[in-house]
Amino acid sequence: MTDLFKATKAMFHLPQGMIYLDGNSLGPLPRAASERVARMMQDEWGEMLITAWNRAGWMDQPARLGDRIGRLIGAPAGTVVLGDTLSIKVFQALAAALSLRSDRRVILSDSGNFPSDLYMAEGLAGLLGQDHVLKIAPPEDLGAAIDEDVAVLLVTEVDYRTGRRHDLDELTRRAHAAGALVIWDLAHSAGALPVDVTAGGADFAAGCTYKYLNAGPGGPAFIYVAPALADRVRPALSGWLGHEAPFAFDRDYRPGRGIERMRVGTPPVIQLAALEAALDVWDGVDMLALRARSLALTDQFIAGVEASCPELVLATPRDHARRGSQVSFRHAEGFAIMQALIAEGVIGDFRAPDVLRFGFTPLYIDAADVQGAIDILARVMRDRLWDRPEYRQRGKVT
Numbered sequence: 001m002t003d004l005f006k007a008t009k010a011m012f013h014l015p016q017g018m019i020y021l022d023g024n025s026l027g028p029l030p031r032a033a034s035e036r037v038a039r040m041m042q043d044e045w046g047e048m049l050i051t052a053w054n055r056a057g058w059m060d061q062p063a064r065l066g067d068r069i070g071r072l073i074g075a076p077a078g079t080v081v082l083g084d085t086l087s088i089k090v091f092q093a094l095a096a097a098l099s100l101r102s103d104r105r106v107i108l109s110d111s112g113n114f115p116s117d118l119y120m121a122e123g124l125a126g127l128l129g130q131d132h133v134l135k136i137a138p139p140e141d142l143g144a145a146i147d148e149d150v151a152v153l154l155v156t157e158v159d160y161r162t163g164r165r166h167d168l169d170e171l172t173r174r175a176h177a178a179g180a181l182v183i184w185d186l187a188h189s190a191g192a193l194p195v196d197v198t199a200g201g202a203d204f205a206a207g208c209t210y211k212y213l214n215a216g217p218g219g220p221a222f223i224y225v226a227p228a229l230a231d232r233v234r235p236a237l238s239g240w241l242g243h244e245a246p247f248a249f250d251r252d253y254r255p256g257r258g259i260e261r262m263r264v265g266t267p268p269v270i271q272l273a274a275l276e277a278a279l280d281v282w283d284g285v286d287m288l289a290l291r292a293r294s295l296a297l298t299d300q301f302i303a304g305v306e307a308s309c310p311e312l313v314l315a316t317p318r319d320h321a322r323r324g325s326q327v328s329f330r331h332a333e334g335f336a337i338m339q340a341l342i343a344e345g346v347i348g349d350f351r352a353p354d355v356l357r358f359g360f361t362p363l364y365i366d367a368a369d370v371q372g373a374i375d376i377l378a379r380v381m382r383d384r385l386w387d388r389p390e391y392r393q394r395g396k397v398t
């Protein structure tokens with residue numbers, strides 16, 4: 001299996017002199033993606049122009065690539081489609097779930113969820129009026145907060161700040177027992193962990209492709225709808241490409257079959273070409289082997305940093321079952337430390353108020369990278385390289 005990951009690492013462009021531990025925010029460039037996008041632009045956009053929607057299969061790409069992502073998340077063919085951003089897909093899933101449970105008014109989520117999910121839920125609740133509310137529980141109390149008022153549970157499996165992992169199967173069982181529907185946000189799971197939407201009984205799931213799936217900045221999101229619900233959902237974002245017959249240009253909206261109705265408008269064809277090349281890297285990757293390697297890398301980093309940087313406080317669970325594929329440490333000077341670390345060639349990121357965050361992506365990170373990052377972080381801390389006014393200047397985007 002090590003040979004397999006050696007081979008997958010060689011498929012990425014990784015800049016010289018940089019240890020990249022931020023693939024949980026933006027994955028690196030798969031070498032084949034540059035060539036694939038250039039070829040698509042020249043041969044398809046350039047030569048075929050509008051005929052490429054059919055001749056080059058552009059129109060079917062969101063569903064075709066959805067099936068390939070389906071393999072990574074336990075979704076059967078025809079249940080996943082690509083398009084838009086994750087915030088939009090979360091909105092769509094929430095609106096669909098609320099329409100299926102129209103007798104209830106509560107969206108339940110937790111304070112560890114990514115703010116955009118919570119903003120979207122609040123925006124939708126405000127739009128619907130009629131006493132719809134977003135209830136936010138502490139992450140560790142999410143299960144206990146599920147009651148018979150909850151219409152939909154919106155849960156992001158891995159906390160973007162701490163790397164803490166929810167037990168999605170257990171939460172889903174509890175929610176279903178209380179009559180609620182469940183949406184899994186897989187932003188920090190798809191391509192990071194084994195996921196099984198079918199075995200876990202998710203009603204809806206969504207995730208992004210620019211993190212662990214390496215589709216590049218602006219890569220479209222994916223959405224899954226459980227087969228039993230897909231034909232019952234009335235889409236709130238009823239765009240023409242989710243119509244049963246988009247090119248009939250009918251006055252009336254009739255939702256397309258199954259997952260097709262979760263499409264909205266024109267697919268991002270250039271980004272999908274990059275995603276297609278990025279998905280080729282996953283062929284032959286066993287998700288259990290990926291998980292074993294992710295845990296070994298995160299264990300190695302935790303042990304090395306704790307041994308050499310006693311001022312940093314681990315924010316990520318030690319328990320394997322409770323850990324995603326990232327490691328976070330807290331420090332009051334976290335921002336400056338991360339700036340110094342980046343200047344020394346180790347790319348992680350900082351999440352307010354005090355979290356240093358490092359993503360471990362087994363397709364291209366190995367034990368030597370982890371050791372290199374530990375050594376540089378130890379030097380940044382020992383020599384107080386972070387203690388400079390310029391490293392305290394905020395305003396960076398990531």
Ligand SMILES: Cc1ncc(COP(=O)(O)O)c(C=O)c1O
Pocket residue numbers: 085086087088113114116117156160185187188208221
């Ligand atoms: C858990 C989670 N949900 C939602 C988003 C928002 O995704 P997007 O910017 O694609 O809308 C992100 C990342 O940005 C995320 O990590």
Ligand SMILES: Nc1c(O)cccc1C(=O)C[C@H](N)C(=O)O
Pocket residue numbers: 024025026114160187397398
């Ligand atoms: N999507 C991002 C972007 O467009 C710019 C900078 C960062 C991002 C991210 O994905 C942030 C990410 N969801 C996080 O977990 O923090």
